Amino acid sequence: MVELLAKYNYWIVIILLTTGLYGVMARQNLIKKIIALNVFQTAVLLFYVSMSKIEGGTAPVLIKGAKQIIYDNPLPQVLMLTAIVVGISTTAVALTFVTLIYREYGTIEEDQILELNKHND
């Protein structure tokens, strides 16, 4: 039990991942979907960052003169910088779409949009 709890960071990842996924699927509001998508992506960031953590390690910044220091693995953190950029771009594009959709349809509720499309076709 304790062993399982000790990996609490991974539990959080799983909870965020499923929450996000559920939100994307279940919400009708386009903005809320995007928020859920962000939660979903953040879970992955957390996953990478926590796997780079080494027990007793410190931030990977070179300290002058110090020896025998354990650093955390910097690579996953760098990777996640890229992923954050990607996430932001995605959110930006998604929000643009939502604005445009609102302008065209006058609503951002998915069921109403589908209804409007049906009349259109």
Add this chain to the structure above:
Amino acid sequence: MEIIESARPVYAILVSLLAVVFIGISGKYPNLREMWTMLAAVLKFGLVVSMLPIILAGKVIEYHVTTVLPGLDIAFRVDSLGMTLALTASFLWIITSVYAIGYMRSLDEHAQTRFFMCFALALSAVMGAAFSANVFTLFVFYEIITVTTFGLVAHEETSEAIKGARRYLTYLMGTSIFFFLPAMFLTYNYAGTLDFASQGILAGKASYTIISIIFVLYIAGIAKAGMMPFHAWLPSAMVAPTPVSALLHAVAVVKVGVFTVVRILLFVFGIDLLSEIGLGTYLAYFASFTIITASILALKQDNLKLRLAYSTVSQLSYIVLAVALLTPSGITSSIIHITIHAFGKITLFFVAGAIFVATGKKYISQMDGIGRRMPFTMAAFTVGAFSMIAIPPFGGFVSKWYLILGTVEAHMLPIMVVLVASTLLNAAYFLPIIYSAFFKELPTDEVEGLREAPPMVVVPLVITALGTLTLFFWPSLLLDLARMVVSLVM
């Protein structure tokens, strides 16, 4: 056997393909357009004839075009069997072209350019099928024929024509994709090659069960041969203009069908293998069923073209039956019947078209006394019908004679009964037409204005009728070709 490398078979195919382009370009000038058709037809026949001496000298012409995939080649090989079909089809194309021009102009048909383009395309494909050196090439041209003739069957563009054409396509394309293609695939899988060989390629390559499955797939897949239950496309195709029915559905398309059956039976399975398993006997009885049933159905048709169509279904099965006997005379009969039936049936279709052009009549019940005003036409009809029934001195007798010899050789007396019954049925559905055409009175209101169709229509049908006679008195060329095939495969 001596092999000659030559691209002549390819030229024979390309001639009409080139003509398609010219016909398309000169669509606005009907005379120029028809000149291309005629030119291509004559050239094609010339090219085929130029190969004849080589074939008769016992050589074969081969030409390899390209390898699509390892084991799948586009290659041509002219031998005596292919020569028979090519000669028949290319000669009759010339006659039909004249007839078609006359027919289409008399009726002022629409979309004539498309019509002649599709016609030339179909003829290219027929040559390709006749000269194929392997199953793959044969399959390709078989499919091309289906696609190009769709345009001819759907020519009228009425909903009835479209419906008939769809059925035509569904049957031919459907069976070839569902049965022919897998059969070819299995052949390739087991035999490792698709090249035709005179002793067959499947012997010893697979178990009897597998070979029987492949056999059934082939027979079911070649719906162009008109075997029941996949015959219904042929009556549907009768919505096409008569020149199409004449050349394609009495000669080119259906003859490619039976040709394919003969080719596959003799050159893929081989006689020895077939008689070892006894598949020939099954096929013979199966074909007999079609012969009788189709003849009975023909009796009931009042539409002349439909009656001819059912007669074709029945006659095609003669060819299949003959080859299925697997005896020298049987094979001879099947090969010569390809040509003999072609001449007879094309005459009958020409007549049906001529009557339609002259009077607009389609139904047999309307044709009382018509022979008095259209003597040439109906005389030709009589010749064609007698040939179908196999009355001497007309070509049909020769092939039926060999067929009977074949049944004797194969010791299959029940088949003889079938032949007698079918001959009687043939007489039963043809003779009444002749009788009423010549001996019944014309309806009084039609006495005026009824005369022969234009010469462009009548002359061709007289020529083919004379051809039927010629084939009785001088069948030597045809018999030589057939004997060469027999000596090759026996």
Add this chain to the structure above:
Amino acid sequence: MIKHLPALLIVIPLLAAIITPIIGRIHWVLSWYTVTITTFISFVISLSLLQTVLLQGDISYWMGGWQPPWGIEYAIDNLNVYVMIIVSFMALAGAIYSKNNINVEIDEARKPFFYSVYLLFVTGLMGMVVTGDIFNIYVFLEITSLSGYALIAIGKKRQALVGAYNYLIMGTIGATFFLLGIGYLYLMTGTLNIADLAARLPEFYQTKAIFTAFTFLVVGLCIKLALFPMHFWMPNVYTHAPSAVSAVMAATGAKVAAYAIIRVMFTVFEPEFYTLAPFNIQPILLILAVAAILAGSIMALAQTDIKKMLAYSSVGQIGYIVLGISLMSVNGMIGSLIHLLNHAMMKGALFFVVGAVVYRTGLTSIENFRGLGKKMPLSMAAFTIAALSMTGVPLTVGFVSKWYLAVASIEIGMWWLVPVILLSSLLTAIYFWRIIDAVWFKPALGEESHGHEHDDHQKPKSNDAPASMLIPTLTVAMLCLVFGVFAYAPVSLAEKAAVILLK
């Protein structure tokens, strides 16, 4: 210079993407020139890389001179040079085609941006194909996706926005799964270089972590690929996007996703993995592929909008690609790889023709195709060739891939796949024949009342698409025939790639 070609493949379109909107301010045609020239250069580079690979073997390019596995490696072998040529060629064809096509489907002011995003899209695709680093694949995947969303939404139809939005949601989920899968791989092996991963992974093949990684990677990519039943975002996208975009995305986007799956399944992981993995993967993929083939064909049959029909037909065709992958034999893989090329050409040509019809008539319903054979003969000829090819008629490319798939299924004893392939070919024939039949043999809408027309007297005026649209359409359609007859050229390349993948 020659040494840096792999990098230039990415750098040139990326820089051009920045320049395009700027010079587009002068006149939008300038941005069209930029795109055409850039994609042409990409195509030439791909060809020269092909030559190098064929003559000198695989290329390994070290980005910035850093030695792998620390630096990013661009690794080029038979497989990706093959995909590269498909992508760059179709991108070029699409670029030429778009010049007139976007006049009707995209606002004047947006054109320079359209071209800029188009180049970004190509950059992303080329990047995914050329890179030998799995995280790099993710980055380029996202570049492709983001620019793809924009390309779809740039059209005039408002439904395109909704389609693009849904695609964005699904695409992001897929990419995030992919990222998660990479995380697991990194956790277990500590490397991201594909060659290095391939060397280190075998000792972990039986662990659950690696299996999880595999599942996330493949599921993520399958969403991008639109494999049934993860396809539902796709029909709306292809239907409402501008036709040039539909053509290019169908011809390249899906192909690169398939490439990525092949890379992951057979280079990162090796065939041995599938015997050791705790769960049997092959039947699942096989069943999905068969379901996709049948479902795609059946749904295509039910459509009345041509673009939607083509989209559903893509669902089925993607099934073929996955089928070949799931057979896990050399012939199956050849079938898959050939089908990548074939489907790119066939679907490209079909969408090009639809775009031409939209250009002339503004409509996409199948009804509307009636009688077009007389008005747009060349376009419709191209359509017919591509449609026959989709059916798998011999002497067209479609036949070649189906042949290999059938050979492979028999080889591994799965007889029942042959009827499946035949059935789907038949369905394909039916849903295309409806159109071909309407095109050539039915009078145009509103002209039926004339009864029998005598075309010799009053032929309807031919009003085909402009040359800039016709040339790419006809070229691609002709290639469907050329590679159908001379199939051995692509097959030999695909065979080399397949043998290496399944070694």
